[in-house]
Amino acid sequence: MERVEAESRAWFMQCRKCGYEISVWDYGGLRYRGAGTVYRLGRCRGCQKVSMLRVYQRSQPGSD
Numbered sequence: 001m002e003r004v005e006a007e008s009r010a011w012f013m014q015c016r017k018c019g020y021e022i023s024v025w026d027y028g029g030l031r032y033r034g035a036g037t038v039y040r041l042g043r044c045r046g047c048q049k050v051s052m053l054r055v056y057q058r059s060q061p062g063s064d
């Protein structure tokens with residue numbers, strides 16, 4: 001489970017409308033495979049509106 005959490009915490013979702021950013025882990029622990037930036041339709045917790053959320057992977061601090 002620790003690995004799953006680490007992977008999820010490396011992914012972030014950012015609202016295209018308001019710029020609110022949240023880690024995928026905090027959003028609900030959804031997992032994403034592969035590399036690259038993808039977009040997902042979801043409800044932003046910043047502006048509370050359904051928006052295209054940009055999902056992207058950040059480099060993990062201390063991993064390299």
Ligand SMILES: [Zn+2]
Pocket residue numbers: 015016017018019020044045046047048049051
């Ligand atoms: Zn938003």
